[in-house]
Amino acid sequence: MNEKYVVVDLETTGHSPANSDKIIEVGIVIIENNEITGEHSTFLNPEKPIPAFITNLTGISDQDVNGAPRFHDKASDITALFENSYLVAHNVPFDLGFLNGELASAGFPKLENPVLDTVELARILYPQAPGFKLGQLADHLNITHDAPHRALTDALMTAELLLILLKKLRKLPYETITHLLNLQQGLQSDLYALLNEQQHSLAFSSDSDKTMDIYRGMAIKKVSEEKSETQYVESSFGSYLDAIYETGGTLEQEMSRYEKRSGQREMSETVFDAFRSGNHALIEAETGTGKTLAYLLPAIYEAATMNKKVVISTYTTQLQSQLLDEEVPLINKLVDFGFNIALLKGKQHYLSLEKFERELGTNQEVNYDLTLTKAMILVWLTETETGDVDEIQLPSSGYIFYRQVSTDAESGFDPSSPWFSRSFYQKARQKAQKADILITNHALLSTDMFNDYQLLPAYDKAIIDEAHHLEETASKHYGLTLNYVYIQNTLNQIGSINDDNWLAKLLKEQKISHDDGFRESEWEHIFENAKHEIDDLFRMLFQYVIEQKQKSKTLSDIGRIQYRFEETKEHVEEWGVIKDMVTRLTFYFRDLIHLLSSLKQELKTNSPDDNHYADETNSHMEAIQSIIDRLEQLFLFDDDNTVKWIEIEAYGAKNAVYLYSEPTDISTLLANDFFEKKESIILTSATLSIRNSFLFSQKRLGLSPENLITAKINSPFSYQDQVQLMVPDDFPDVRFGKQDDFIxxxxxxxxSLARITDGRMLVLFTSYDMLKKSYYLLKETIDINKYMLIAQGISSGSRSRLKKNFQTFDQSILLGTSSFWEGVDIPGEDLSCLMIVRLPFQPPNHPVYEAKSNELKREGRNAFFELSLPNAVIRFKQGFGRLIRSATDRGIVFVCDARVIKARYGKYFTESIPSAPITTDSTHALMEKAEEWF
Incomplete structure (x- = not known):
């Protein structure tokens, strides 16, 4: 691998040479014999002004490049540096595209060197990195950098990154290298020579890697058994807490800036009391309480002293990671006894080695993301101890492939199979069985609950963190979802006789008798009819919603139109046509299942010792049956206790239709299936009470008051000093058709606030439509060279990506809808102002709200005070909680909706959040006060 590598980084006036953007700086670093041997850097005059945002990003101004040479003056010097070398860049298409564009303009031949893309190589060789931007990788791999976004600095960082990547490549096992060689043609980097050389050197090496389990040509990391034994705890719970929390305790010793929080100990004692008295508990722990540690300590004490498993369930994987990576290592230092802790997720999270091995052996697809995904998984297998997909950052379509090779895609478990002992899911289950503390998520907890507790190991006590999500998660798991893409994907995975999918491959490999049983012509005929029927049905549903939306229209936070349907209220003639189409489709599906059943019998007869194709056939039959069951539940069966609705993407494809159903009331199911069967369930969150009352949370979850403890743990933060709550009294009233004026x-x-707080604003909307209109108005009126404007659903990227972008730029404004109202932590000076545009009431015609509301009205109850208002208050508390995340944070909460002060129910909002100074005045007066306060 002692090749010559020339690493290049460019700064440019924009993103596209096709748009006449030009290079303004070149940084080049040369590597020979695995050492950096040369550096070259120059400004280039683009003969056009440099945009302000580029100057902000790079620090390069028009003055810097005024006397600089033009590209064609330097073209021959630059091309000479690349002779007989690999061209290396962090995102090769960008840098090579610009270089070749400029070379062509200057009359020089294009560079045709072999290339190495360090983005791609990092994705393959460091699949567990938190991100693949140059700065993220530099932080992850401890590469120091002083001036990001300057060409030579970035080229040096890329060069150091390349050396680390090549070193890692040399450490890969022979088997992994061999598989990567088979995949390399589908990658952007020219890896053949490097991989081939490495394969040869390993082929003649007698050293075998003792850390790897080599099975069927794959290298998998050996995982050693953890021997941690639970030890009996002799001290009383009070003494146990004294030794941790009090002056001179282990918490003070382990934390450099420890401040005792009385609420933390109070919460630990409340959890312990509920466990020992066999009661359930609702505990609201406000921001800053340290609730995770507060409930973990009694959970571990309970498991150790009573020899009983305690389950901890979270809503987000982020909190699971925090528990395992931060809290548990801390507790190991705080307590003087050993305990076992395990994490168990749903089967779809865990890689199936058997499935993956089969997919590796298939013909290589032309799909780049699929090739990259396979390469990433191969390297990950040499490192992972869990096989959990949340450890790695796959490309977006890689997750579709992962679902096909996850344990969820396996049809069953054969304990005698050699794969069984290597199964990541089975290992996770075994660890869960032995664990004192089992961490899981609400989704798996709910699935377990509704499957007669077959999935999780037996438990009597549990702690539900982020408990305000339990009702919603349980409802989703008791309900069902179905959409066009899922149905078509299910059929496409099976495939027709003439494509390259599962069925075609099976028929090529297996000799199937055509006289009786499975008939190819019959399969083709029914398969095509089913696909056409799916198209017709979903187009019909799309059209039906468009026609009906005038009567009942709701826009979801991602801009979909939602329509609730009820059998007895639908347009008789058109709904009759839809039901006929559903019935016809279920008949086609049953015919396909019948043919697959015949195929399974023939496979068993032909190959009685090899059941994998028969098992896969069974999986496909089950998948089709599941679609039949859901279609019948949605369209052909009536259920008074269920709300059913359709969502369409108004400007999407004419079959972009999503079907949902949920129970209107989950409380009885939770009461009977969960709380009555378990000894003690602790539910905790920062948002469970309304005006210091837990009645709403208690009723919606089905908790009986007889054996229930409630506790409210106040925040240690000084909201009186840290927060100003401001409400303008001169905004137009949006209710009287003045939405544009309000926007x-x-x-x-x-x-105005952005000027006062230097951006650093999070603006929370309840309506995606209002967010979109505000975004485009702001783009016209705000100084976009000064402020970075980021909007959910408009700016590209996931919620966490938008949050990272917000924190990366000094002066940014982030506009978000529902998913930004909680779970977004932006501590410190990154966030100084939180704006709540409207009180977060659900639209009255939101499908689930409408159904629940109608149910309450039928019972003669007040839907506003029993459903709408409590939900809005809980949501408001979550939004309010985004601002203050530490004792040193300061900021303004600006609520544009005057109902929080003027309406008779406004006090429900203001009296449910921590007490903070409230000012109501004209917008102008509030701005003056904000400026003075900051």
Whole structure:
């Protein structure tokens, strides 16, 4: 591998040479014999002004490049550096595209060197990295960098990254290298020579890697058994807590800036009391309480002293990671006894080695993401101890492939199979069985609950963190979802006789008798009819919603139209046509299952010792049957206790249709299936009470008051000093058809506050439509060279990506809808102002709300005070909680909706959040006060 590598990084006036963007700086670093041997850097005059945002990003101004040479003056010097070398860049298509564009303009031949893309190589060789931008990788791999976004600095960082990547490549096992060689043609980097050389050197090496389990040509990391034994705890619970929390205790010794929080100990004692008295508990722990540690300590004490498993369930994987990576190592230092802790997720999270090995052996697809995904998984297998997909960052379509090779895609478990002992899921289950503390998520907890507790190991006591999500998660798991893409994907995975999918491959490999049983012509005929029927049905549903939306239209936070349907209220003639189409489709599906059943019998007869094709056939039959069951539940069976609705993407494809159903009331199911069967369940969150009452949470979850403990743990933060809550009294009233005026006022307030707080604003909307209108108005009126404007659903990227972008830029404004109201932590000076545009009431015609509301009205109850208002208050508390995340945070909460002060129910909002100074005044007066306060 002692090749010559020339690493290049460019700064440019924009992102596209096709748009006449030009290079303004070149940084080049040369590597020979695995050492950096040369550096070259120059400004280039683009003969056009440099945009302000590029100057902000790079620090390069027009003055810097005024006297610099033009590209064609330097073209021959630059091309000479690349002779007989690999061309290396962090995102090769960008840098090579610009270089070749400039070379062509200057009359020089294009560079045709072999290339190495360090983004791609990092994805393959460090699949567990937190991100693949140059700065993220530099932080992850401890590469120091002083001036990001300058060409030579970035080229040096890329060069150091390349050396680390090549070193890692040399350490890969022979088997992994061999598989990567088979995949390399589908990658952007020219890896053949490097991989081939490495394969040869390993082929003649007698050293075998003792850390790897080599099975069927795959290298898998050996995982040593953890021997941690639970030890009996002799001290009383009070003494146990004294030794941790009190002055001179282990918490003070382990934490450099420890501040005792009385609420933390109070919460630990409440959890312990509930466990020992056999009661359930609702505990609201406000921000800053340290609730995770507070409930973990009694959970571990309970498991150790009573020899009983305690389950901890979270809503987000982020909290699971925090528990395992931060809290548990800390507790190991705080207590003087050993305990076992394990994490168990759903089967779809864990890689099936058997499935993956089969997919590796298939013909290589032309799909780049699929090739990259396989390469990443191969390297990950040499490192992972869990086989959990959450450890790695796959490309977006890689997750579709992962579902096909996850344990969820396996049809069953054969304990005698050699794969069984290597199964990541089975290992996770075994660890869960032995664990004192089992961490899981609400989704798996709910699935376990509704499957007669067959999935999780037996338990009597559990702690539900982020408990305000339990009702919603349980409802989803008791309900069902179905959409066009899922149905078509299910059929496409099976395939027709003439494509390259599962069925075609099976028929090529297996000799199937055509006289009776499975008939290819019959399969083709029914398969095509089913696919056409699916198209027709979903187009019909799309059209039906468009026609009906005038009567009942709701826009979801991602811009979909939602329509609730009820058998007795639908347009008789058209709904009759839809039901006929559903019935016809279920008949086609049953015919396909019948043919697959015949195929399975023939496979068993032909190959009685090899059941994998028969097992896969069974899986496909089950998948089709599941679709039949869901279609019948949605369209052909009536259920008074269920709400059913359709969502369509108004401007999407004409079959972009999503079907849902949920129970209107989950409380009885939770009461009977969960709380009555378990000894003690602790439910905790920062948002469970309304005006210091837990009645709403208690009723919605089905908790009986007889054996229930409630506790509210106040925040240690000083909201009186750290927060100003401001409400303008001169905004137009949005209820009287003045939405545009209200949006104008909102945008003016955003601009004024942004000037005062240097951006650093999170603006929370309840309506995606209002967010979109505000975004485009702000783009026209705000100084976009000064402020980075980021909007959910408009700016590309996931929620966490938008949050990272928000924190990366000094002066940014983030507009978000429902998913930004909680779970977004932006501590410190990154966030100084939180704006709540409207009180977060659900639209009255939101499908689930409408059904629940109608149910309450039928019972003669007040739907606003029993459902709408409590839900909005809980949501408001979650939004309010985004601002203050530490004792040193300061900021303004600006609520544009005057109902929080003027309406008779406004006090439900203001009296449910921590007490903070409230000012109501004109917008102008509030801005003056905000400026003075900051």
């Amino acid at each position: 104008h006022s909102t945008c003016e307030a955003i601009i």
